[in-house]
Amino acid sequence: MSKCGRKKYIKTNLRQMTMETIESQQDGGVRDSVAESESAHMQTQTGQNSIPTLAQVATIAETDESAESEGVIDSHKRREILSRRPSYRKILNEISSDVPGVPKIEEEKSEEEGTPPNIATMAVPTSIYQTSTGQYIAIAQGGTIQISNPGSDGVQGLQALTMTNSGAPPPGATIVQYATQAADGTQQFFVPGSQVVVQAATGDMPTYQIRAPTTALPQGVVMAASPGSLHSPQQLAEEATRKRELRLMKNREAAKECRRRKKEYVKCLESRVAVLEVQNKKLIEELETLKDICSPKTD
DNA sequence: ATTTACGGTCGTCAACTGGC
DNA sequence: GCCAGTTGACGACCGTAAAT
Numbered sequence: 001m002s003k004c005g006r007k008k009y010i011k012t013n014l015r016q017m018t019m020e021t022i023e024s025q026q027d028g029g030v031r032d033s034v035a036e037s038e039s040a041h042m043q044t045q046t047g048q049n050s051i052p053t054l055a056q057v058a059t060i061a062e063t064d065e066s067a068e069s070e071g072v073i074d075s076h077k078r079r080e081i082l083s084r085r086p087s088y089r090k091i092l093n094e095i096s097s098d099v100p101g102v103p104k105i106e107e108e109k110s111e112e113e114g115t116p117p118n119i120a121t122m123a124v125p126t127s128i129y130q131t132s133t134g135q136y137i138a139i140a141q142g143g144t145i146q147i148s149n150p151g152s153d154g155v156q157g158l159q160a161l162t163m164t165n166s167g168a169p170p171p172g173a174t175i176v177q178y179a180t181q182a183a184d185g186t187q188q189f190f191v192p193g194s195q196v197v198v199q200a201a202t203g204d205m206p207t208y209q210i211r212a213p214t215t216a217l218p219q220g221v222v223m224a225a226s227p228g229s230l231h232s233p234q235q236l237a238e239e240a241t242r243k244r245e246l247r248l249m250k251n252r253e254a255a256k257e258c259r260r261r262k263k264e265y266v267k268c269l270e271s272r273v274a275v276l277e278v279q280n281k282k283l284i285e286e287l288e289t290l291k292d293i294c295s296p297k298t299d
Numbered sequence: 300a301t302t303t304a305c306g307g308t309c310g311t312c313a314a315c316t317g318g319c
Numbered sequence: 320g321c322c323a324g325t326t327g328a329c330g331a332c333c334g335t336a337a338a339t
Contacts, residue, residue, distance in 0.1 A: 250323080252310060258326055259308085 247323095248311070251312085251325095254324065255310070255326080258324095262326085
């Protein structure tokens with residue numbers, strides 16, 4: 001069995017165990033009527049919702065009685081059962097509102113490691129691109145190219161390029177096209193007019209030059225075109241590719257953020273368990289003390 | 300030293316949610 | 320209804336510890 005196969009097996013078992021737990025709680029066969037009746041496509045869904053919230057478990061238990069008597073779960077109820085649980089942020093914030101000690105997950109982390117803070121503080125760019133070397137390139141209003149290094153603090157590491165050789169961008173022009181390192185070790189990205197911005201020097205103060213492209217586009221180049229005037233199939237394909245790259249990049253960041261939140265959520269739950277355990281212990285001790293006071297030994 | 304088992308992380312897909 | 324954000328699932332990859 002391959003590694004991934006093993007993992008899948010473990011995950012499947014976990015899902016099954018969870019479902020069995022739910023089944024034992026509800027003493028019925030919702031799983032039979034839901035999961036097994038679903039297509040392979042929907043099995044992903046049941047797997048996805050294999051850990052329902054307590055409310056959902058209650059709902060399952062409630063609905064199961066009638067479902068068992070009727071033998072049918074209508075699509076609406078099934079939909080409710082399969083509905084996704086609230087996000088970690090929501091759950092945690094709900095907990096936080098109940099328990100003052102539990103910190104809330106912030107809406108936006110200012111010191112987020114993934115996105116450079118300096119980009120958020122500058123003029124609203126029309127587009128942001130991340131290069132293969134981790135740098136961020138923002139195309140601001142007016143054609144200014146701003147480059148930032150994620151590792152740097154504040155404005156440091158932010159470079160701005162104003163395109164002085166062109167007025168208004170030509171219709172349908174490529175805004176930015178980033179290329180990986182060129183043969184001479186420089187970094188290149190492309191700007192309107194089929195020109196190339198070349199990072200001529202690296203280090204603390206890199207310099208940039210606008211050149212005519214000398215080589216064909218390297219692999220992995222992402223085209224960025226303004227959607228105004230796309231005519232040819234190639235342009236449409238480029239636009240689609242650009243959109244896809246953008247979506248993937250955003251989702252990549254979102255997944256990172258989601259995992260971070262999940263960790264935070266689990267940590268919070270663990271700390272809450274610890275607090276409640278201490279609280280419980282105290283209450284038990286208090287109860288014992290009160291028992292001793294109220295019922296003194298006769299002998 | 301090599302293999303195996305396991306856990307962690309990442310990128311991607313797809314379903315879903317909520318705001319507009 | 321559209322769109323951006325969220326998140327579970329999955330596969331791939333890597334590191335580590337134990338077994339051989």
